Amino acid sequence: MRSWQALPLVTAAVWLPALLLPLANEAVASSVEVSVVDRDAKPVAGVAVYWRLPDGERQVAISGTTAVMDQVDTRFVPHVLVVQTGTSVQFPNSDTVAHHVYSFSHPNQFKLPIYKGDAHPPVTFVESGLVILGCNIHDNMLGYILVVDTPVFGITDENGKAQLTTGDSDGELVIWSPRIRDGEEALVKALVPTGNAAQQVDFRLGKALRPAFDEKTEALAWTGY
C-alpha cells in the first residue's frame, strides 16, 4: 500500500527536471532578490519591481493572460497591480454598491459602465505605461495598474523584498510606487546577469515617502462629508 502511494512522487521526481530542462537551455535564468528600504533603512512594502529589457525590447504577454483588479470596501484591491503588456485585466466588483471605474491615463484611457458584480468583459492593455484608476461614484477611490513590456515583475512584501527571475541578457531593474518621491535616477539599476548565481540588488530611497493611501481606519467616517 505504501509503495503504491509513493509511486506518483517517484514519477514526478523523474519527470519534473526533464520538463524544466528545455526552459533552462533556452535562457539562463538569473535569480535576483530586490530589496527596497526608505531613507531610515526601513523596508518598503507594495513597491512594483520589474526588469526592463535592453534596447527598448518589448515582450508582450501571450494571448489569454489575465489579471484581476477587484473592488472591495470601496477600494481598489490591490492598490498597485503590475501586468505585462497584452494582459486582460478583469474588474469584478465585490461590493454591494455599484462602481463606475475609469482611467484617464494616456494611452490606456477607458470608462466602464456603472456595474455590480462581474458584468462586462475585461480590459486588455496593449500599451505599456501607468494606468491610474478612479471611480466616478466614490471620489476617494484610487488604484494603479503598471503595464510593463516584460514578464519579469513583482511587488515587494512586508520585508521590502521581491524575488525575480530575469533572463540572461543585460537589462535594468526598475522600481515604482505612488509613495516614492525620489527622481528617476534613484529608481533604476543596471543588472548584468551572473548566470545561475543569485544576485541581491538594494534600493535605498533618499526622500521621505508619501503617506500610504489605503490605510484603513475605523476611527471616523470618511465618506459622505
Add this chain to the structure above:
Amino acid sequence: MDRLLTLPVAMALLLSGEFGTADEPSRYRLELGADLSYVDTNGYPSWAEGSAGKLRYDSDSDGLMLSQAYADYSLRLADTLDMHTVALLYSDDIGSTVDFSEAYLEWRPMTLTENRYRLKLGAFYPRVSLENTGPGWSSPYTISSSATNTWIAEEFRTFGTEFSISRKPEFLGGSHTLSLQAAAFYLNDPAGTLLSWKGWSDMQDPYLAPFREIDNRVGYYVNGEWVVGTRFLLRIMHYDNRADPESYEDGQFGWRTKFDHVGLQATLPGDVGLIAQWMEGSTVWGWYYQGVRAVDADFYSGFLLLTKSLDRHRLSVRYDLFDVSENDTYPLDENSEYGEAWTFAYQYRASDFATLAVEWLQIETYRDAWEYFGLEDEKTESQLQISLRLSFSSGT
C-alpha cells in the same frame, strides 16, 4: 424644509426605483432608519414648547418614544446624474411632523482631466458639518448633534446651486485632495432668528420657516477643503446670506447673517478620531436705533469631539462651547448668552440593522433673558437618552 415637498412625492419617488439584477446595479438606493428612545431630562421646559430650555425634551416627555425617523433616497437618473431626497420625521412633546430636509440633483460629469467637477442644484445643507455624515443627517458618533451643527440644520439650507472643483489626488502626490466650492442661494434670509431669540440648542426645530426669500438678494458661500487620505481633513468657509436687515414680508424678517467656519477632522495615533469645528459671525436685523440696529449680535460656537471604535463598540466624548453677544441697546430684549456642554456617548452595533446608544448630555447656560420668565439666568440642564436605532438599506 418649510414643507416644500410632501409625503406623496416621496412615495412616488420610492415607487419609481427599479430593482437591478445580480450584475446590473439598481438605479436607486434607499436608507431607512428609526430611533426608539427613552429620555430622562432635568431642566427647563423644552424650547420645543415655546419655553426656555436648551433641550428638545423636558420632563413631561420622559419615557419611551419614537423620537426620529428618516428616509434617505437616491435615484440615478442618468449615469452621471443623481437625485437625492431626505425625509425626516420628528416627534416630541408637541407632536410629530414629517418634512423634507434635503432635495437636490447632483451632476457628476466624468471628465478625463486632472480636475473633478460637481454641480448640485436644489435644497441642501451648506458644507459645514463633519458630524452628520450618516444617512438622514444622523451622526455616527452621538445621538444629539453639537450646538454648531444643530443650528446649521435648523436655520440653513441652500436653495440654489453649489459648484465644486477638486484636484484629483494622483496629481497631488497620491493621497492629497484639494477642492473648492462656491454656492449661490436664495431663500435663507431669516437665518439668524433662532440664534438670537432662542439661543443655541441641541436638536433641530421643525416648526420654523427660516427658508424664505424676502429681499431678492442672492446669498453665497465659498469653501476650501484639503483632505489627506483617511488621516486629515481641513475645511474653511465664508458664508453670507446678504439679506437686507430692513426687509420684512409675511411676518418674516430679513436677518443679515455672516460667518466664517473652520472644520478639522483627523485620525490620531491609536486610531482615535478627532473632529473640531469653529464658527464665528454676526447677525443683524431691523432699523437703526441709537446708532445700532434693533438686533445686532455676534456669535461663536465650536466643539471638540474624540471618538474611538473597537469592533462593535464606540465611545465618544464632545465638549461644546457657544456664545451670543448682543451689541444693540433695545431694552427688554436681551439675547446674549454663553454656554458649555459635555456629551458622553456609547454605541453598540448589535447587527447591521440595530444599534444601541446611550448618551448623557449636560448643558450649562447663562442667559439674561431667562430673568423675564422669572427664571435664574444660570442653569445646568442634563439629559440621559437611551436609543435603539433600527436601520435598513436597499439598492446600490
